Amino acid sequence: MAKITFITSDGNTTIVEGSTGSVMELAVQNKIKGIDGDCGGVCSCATCHVHVNPEQWDKTGAPDELENDMLEFDDNVSEYSRLSCQMKVSEDLDGLILTVAK
Amino acid sequence: MEKSKISDPFKKARLEKGFGKMNDQNDPVTMILGHKDVRKSAHNWKTFQSGGEEVGRIVVPSEVHIRDTRQIPFEVDPPEHKGYRDIVEPWFKRPLEAKYQENLSQIINNVVDEALSKETIEVVEEFALKLQSRALTILLNVPPEKADLWISWGTHVFRSEDTALDSSKANILYDYIDAELDKAIANPGNDLYSVLLASENNGTKLTKEEAKGVMILTFAGGRDTVINAVTNSIAYFAEHPQALERLRDEPEIMNTAIEELIRYFSPLTQMGRVVTEDTQVCEHALKAQSRISMCWASANRDERVFEKANEVVLDRKVNPHVAFGFGTHNCLGATHARQIMRILLTVLTQKVKSMEILDCEENIENLDEFKRKVGFDSIQVKFNKL
Numbered sequence: 001m002a003k004i005t006f007i008t009s010d011g012n013t014t015i016v017e018g019s020t021g022s023v024m025e026l027a028v029q030n031k032i033k034g035i036d037g038d039c040g041g042v043c044s045c046a047t048c049h050v051h052v053n054p055e056q057w058d059k060t061g062a063p064d065e066l067e068n069d070m071l072e073f074d075d076n077v078s079e080y081s082r083l084s085c086q087m088k089v090s091e092d093l094d095g096l097i098l099t100v101a102k
Numbered sequence: 103m104e105k106s107k108i109s110d111p112f113k114k115a116r117l118e119k120g121f122g123k124m125n126d127q128n129d130p131v132t133m134i135l136g137h138k139d140v141r142k143s144a145h146n147w148k149t150f151q152s153g154g155e156e157v158g159r160i161v162v163p164s165e166v167h168i169r170d171t172r173q174i175p176f177e178v179d180p181p182e183h184k185g186y187r188d189i190v191e192p193w194f195k196r197p198l199e200a201k202y203q204e205n206l207s208q209i210i211n212n213v214v215d216e217a218l219s220k221e222t223i224e225v226v227e228e229f230a231l232k233l234q235s236r237a238l239t240i241l242l243n244v245p246p247e248k249a250d251l252w253i254s255w256g257t258h259v260f261r262s263e264d265t266a267l268d269s270s271k272a273n274i275l276y277d278y279i280d281a282e283l284d285k286a287i288a289n290p291g292n293d294l295y296s297v298l299l300a301s302e303n304n305g306t307k308l309t310k311e312e313a314k315g316v317m318i319l320t321f322a323g324g325r326d327t328v329i330n331a332v333t334n335s336i337a338y339f340a341e342h343p344q345a346l347e348r349l350r351d352e353p354e355i356m357n358t359a360i361e362e363l364i365r366y367f368s369p370l371t372q373m374g375r376v377v378t379e380d381t382q383v384c385e386h387a388l389k390a391q392s393r394i395s396m397c398w399a400s401a402n403r404d405e406r407v408f409e410k411a412n413e414v415v416l417d418r419k420v421n422p423h424v425a426f427g428f429g430t431h432n433c434l435g436a437t438h439a440r441q442i443m444r445i446l447l448t449v450l451t452q453k454v455k456s457m458e459i460l461d462c463e464e465n466i467e468n469l470d471e472f473k474r475k476v477g478f479d480s481i482q483v484k485f486n487k488l
Contacts, residue, residue: 040440
């Protein structure tokens with residue numbers, strides 16, 4: 001089980017728990033504002049863009065090349081940007097804080 | 103296995119030059135072919151504009167001579183684009199609601215049942231066109247019988263047999279939308295026409311002409327594309343019964359399967375833009391006021407991005423396809439289209455054992471340098487019950 005915190009553009013903070021699937025799926029199930037996951041998690045739509053808390057960057061690791069290419073053209077990109085569909089929920093992510101980009 | 107195959111005619115040009123050329127009614131188009139260049143161009147709406155003065159010019163083939171109404175939000179660029187997109191976006195996300203999916207499911211079950219009850223069926227006219235038109239009544243929130251007229255128009259609403267574009271045919275649609283908007287003005291309801299007419303952009307009500315622009319986009323953008331996606335899906339599963347079997351056994355791969363089929367089919371080959379300043383792509387000079395297109399179909403087969411690019415890999419996990427476009431102007435109807443695919447594939451796995459292609463005629467787009475199969479003009483199929 002991992003507890004993940006989402007900070008949305010309206011300033012709200014939501015803590016959700018999960019153990020399987022992707023972080024995007026977890027966010028969609030919990031109706032986190034700004035995470036749409038239009039393509040269902042195949043890295044083609046960038047509607048699940050989040051900024052990882054810089055201090056926790058080693059928890060998530062950097063995006064791979066295809067994810068990075070996708071982020072390159074997204075608005076509001078930072079050096080701690082990830083697509084949450086490409087992050088698997090696991091114990092390793094327990095305590096992670098994500099700021100929704102949209 | 104050949105009939106359902108959609109080949110990649112762009113490979114050589116994509117790898118050697120990165121672009122292709124086609125003439126279109128004496129208004130030539132430089133087709134951008136590589137995945138990265140396509141995304142880069144789609145992202146750069148300032149240099150490659152959609153909202154220029156010549157309405158219809160970004161469509162390939164150009165609709166400059168058959169249309170005066172600006173399609174909205176499609177032919178508007180930022181910052182004005184956002185106001186329009188924000189108006190229509192929630193309406194076009196309705197396919198995520200359970201009730202919408204229930205209604206869509208009933209429509210798709212009906213067309214599949216009808217196909218199963220017949221000895222054979224011509225899938226383009228009798229299956230895909232019906233499915234697409236009836237599904238559109240849900241997207242517009244209008245009575246189901248409205249689809250009867252749309253079906254009677256046939257698949258070639260904008261084209262005649264001998265010409266690519268036919269203004270008298272296109273006018274049938276434009277006149278119809280005018281009349282429906284007048285009805286909505288007189289008697290507002292809960293349909294898309296009325297919702298648009300009641301909407302405000304920056305405090306000003308949408309004009310009838312603006313509402314018409316959204317409606318033309320909705321009718322035109324989702325017609326051939328959905329018909330091709332549905333028809334190509336039937337052809338694919340007819341020739342790959344093991345793929346249908348796999349979806350039956352592993353419903354958890356449904357999402358990746360849908361995205362992969364959409365990548366492979368790329369129902370819309372390309373979309374154009376007008377160049378606003380002298381620039382270059384792939385070391386090729388582009389003049390201001392000339393046209394480019396982003397060739398989604400070519401980008402989706404780019405071997406630098408997709409392993410086994412010409413194969414359908416139903417469980418392809420990372421699939422950054424651009425079949426719904428990319429960036430600001432990405433497909434407004436994508437949520438609707440994805441639900442159609444999800445429900446169609448689900449119903450096929452529930453009811454259909456196998457399908458046989460008896461006869462077919464391919465629909466080949468003539469892009470000068472390239473000839474691309476986009477679907478079928480007709481395809482006769484026998485559906486077998488599970």
